[in-house]
Amino acid sequence: MSRHRIGIVGTGGIAHAHIQGYRTVAGDLGDVVAGCDPDADRLAAYCDQHDVPLRFSNASDLIDSGEVDIIALLTPPAVRAEVIEPACNAGIHMLVEKPFGERYADARSFTEMAERAPVKMAINHELRFNRDVLALRDAIAAGRLGDILSVVHDHYYDRRNTRGWRADEERLEIAIFSIHVIDRIQWLAGVEPVAVTAMTRHWIPTVRGESFTALTIEFERDIVGSMVSSWNANRLPECRLRVDGTAGSALSLKDQVAGDSCELLIHTDDGELERLDMGQENAFVTSMGESMRRLLLAVDSGSEPDHSARDNLKTMAIMDAAYLSASRGGARVEISEVTA
Numbered sequence: 473m474s475r476h477r478i479g480i481v482g483t484g485g486i487a488h489a490h491i492q493g494y495r496t497v498a499g500d501l502g503d504v505v506a507g508c509d510p511d512a513d514r515l516a517a518y519c520d521q522h523d524v525p526l527r528f529s530n531a532s533d534l535i536d537s538g539e540v541d542i543i544a545l546l547t548p549p550a551v552r553a554e555v556i557e558p559a560c561n562a563g564i565h566m567l568v569e570k571p572f573g574e575r576y577a578d579a580r581s582f583t584e585m586a587e588r589a590p591v592k593m594a595i596n597h598e599l600r601f602n603r604d605v606l607a608l609r610d611a612i613a614a615g616r617l618g619d620i621l622s623v624v625h626d627h628y629y630d631r632r633n634t635r636g637w638r639a640d641e642e643r644l645e646i647a648i649f650s651i652h653v654i655d656r657i658q659w660l661a662g663v664e665p666v667a668v669t670a671m672t673r674h675w676i677p678t679v680r681g682e683s684f685t686a687l688t689i690e691f692e693r694d695i696v697g698s699m700v701s702s703w704n705a706n707r708l709p710e711c712r713l714r715v716d717g718t719a720g721s722a723l724s725l726k727d728q729v730a731g732d733s734c735e736l737l738i739h740t741d742d743g744e745l746e747r748l749d750m751g752q753e754n755a756f757v758t759s760m761g762e763s764m765r766r767l768l769l770a771v772d773s774g775s776e777p778d779h780s781a782r783d784n785l786k787t788m789a790i791m792d793a794a795y796l797s798a799s800r801g802g803a804r805v806e807i808s809e810v811t812a
């Protein structure tokens with residue numbers, strides 16, 4: 473199989489972690505051959521730094537060039553349809569940065585477009601692929617915790633210096649950050665979400681959107697998900713992910729979700745407490761590479777990637793339901809209301 477030719481659309485901040493990750497983890501499957509960004513200085517600096525040969529100032533020219541068979545779409549959330557539709561029509565597979573779209577309805581129409589084309593489309597929730605989360609998923613799949621009762625994931629850090637396009641986003645904390653946390657909760661719960669209750673606060677005066685979220689997610693089989701995520705934790709950053717089941721408990725502790733050091737505790741009813749070092753060098757960059765690697769393997773085998781567009785509709789529905797609930801003062805919102 474020849475190596476895939478990847479084009480990066482949006483050569484901004486996160487594009488650096490992507491290319492490093494791809495080259496570290498997925499280099500045998502493909503490489504970045506093209507960059508695309510309307511900001512000529514950013515494009516040139518990026519392509520020079522990472523030795524990317526082809527440069528395009530707009531996505532249509534990149535798509536029409538026939539030089540790539542994979543696009544990594546790494547632009548702000550407002551730039552999705554203008555790239556996804558022509559890329560689908562050209563048979564180009566895509567890794568799309570989160571959030572998949574601004575609303576659930578956008579995400580559903582992109583998913584249907586990709587499935588009709590057909591092309592493989594994955595959403596970059598790379599934080600699923602951190603070692604602790606993969607180990608938790610394995611423990612759950614092996615039945616070590618019994619039937620899952622609750623997945624609780626809280627994250628506290630200081631993001632009061634938010635600026636750039638993020639400062640203008642009406643949907644901020646959930647859409648731009650804790651959508652990752654929600655995605656992990658729904659992936660570990662492993663069943664369909666049913667309803668959401670949420671409360672948000674706008675505690676950073678220099679940004680438009682919310683900076684604090686507390687929410688609960690009701691899943692099928694009575695499973696409960698819960699999350700507190702704050703950008704206003706001035707001190708004591710913390711990332712905690714806890715799964716409790718009928719036969720045991722597991723707890724992952726880090727100081728922030730993208731950090732390298734991590735301890736995972738697993739204690740089953742019939743076993744000793746296990747303390748597992750889940751630390752990983754360059755965990756963030758490595759998980760970016762893993763996200764692309766899984767997409768490329770899915771393209772080669774014709775299978776669906778774990779982080780497929782279709783799977784992400786659950787995450788996007790929870791996000792829309794959370795915003796609706798918050799707008800109603802924390803009232804319970806059925807998922808069917810936002811997916812109808």
Ligand SMILES: NC(=O)c1ccc[n+]([C@@H]2O[C@H](COP(=O)([O-])OP(=O)(O)OC[C@H]3O[C@@H](n4cnc5c(N)ncnc54)[C@H](O)[C@@H]3O)[C@@H](O)[C@H]2O)c1
Nearest residue numbers: 482483484485486508509510511546547548549551569570
């Ligand atoms: N998965 C993660 O952990 C993670 C982390 C950070 C950011 N992100 C996501 O990545 C995306 C980009 O974030 P960022 O921090 O890199 O932003 P950024 O502002 O640093 O970079 C975005 C780039 O996109 C370019 N761009 C804008 N419109 C374009 C268009 N039509 N065609 C091509 N390029 C265009 C901009 O010029 C800019 O260079 C967002 O969706 C964000 O939520 C994900």
